[in-house]
Amino acid sequence: MKQGKCPKCNSQDVYSNCNLRYKTGAYNSNTIPLTFFRTAGLDNYICTACGYTESYVTDAAALERIKDMWEKTEHNQ
Numbered sequence: 001m002k003q004g005k006c007p008k009c010n011s012q013d014v015y016s017n018c019n020l021r022y023k024t025g026a027y028n029s030n031t032i033p034l035t036f037f038r039t040a041g042l043d044n045y046i047c048t049a050c051g052y053t054e055s056y057v058t059d060a061a062a063l064e065r066i067k068d069m070w071e072k073t074e075h076n077q
């Protein structure tokens, strides 16, 4: 999807907010809450043909925080 192609419908109408300023601001609340004071901003890729969305946390410090705070998923097979 980062290459501009939707994995669901193969459309190339993929839009992203990565280069927008203030993506963690109130009007672009593309964030995941980490603590009461801190959020991780998300780079979103949205296909305007089918609506499919991918989100990426790009802040390395936020990713480290998530490793501390969140539960790792288990592979059962």
Ligand SMILES: [Zn+2]
Pocket (backbone or CB within 6 Å): 006, 007, 008, 009, 010, 011, 047, 048, 049, 050, 051, 052
């Ligand atoms: Zn699509």
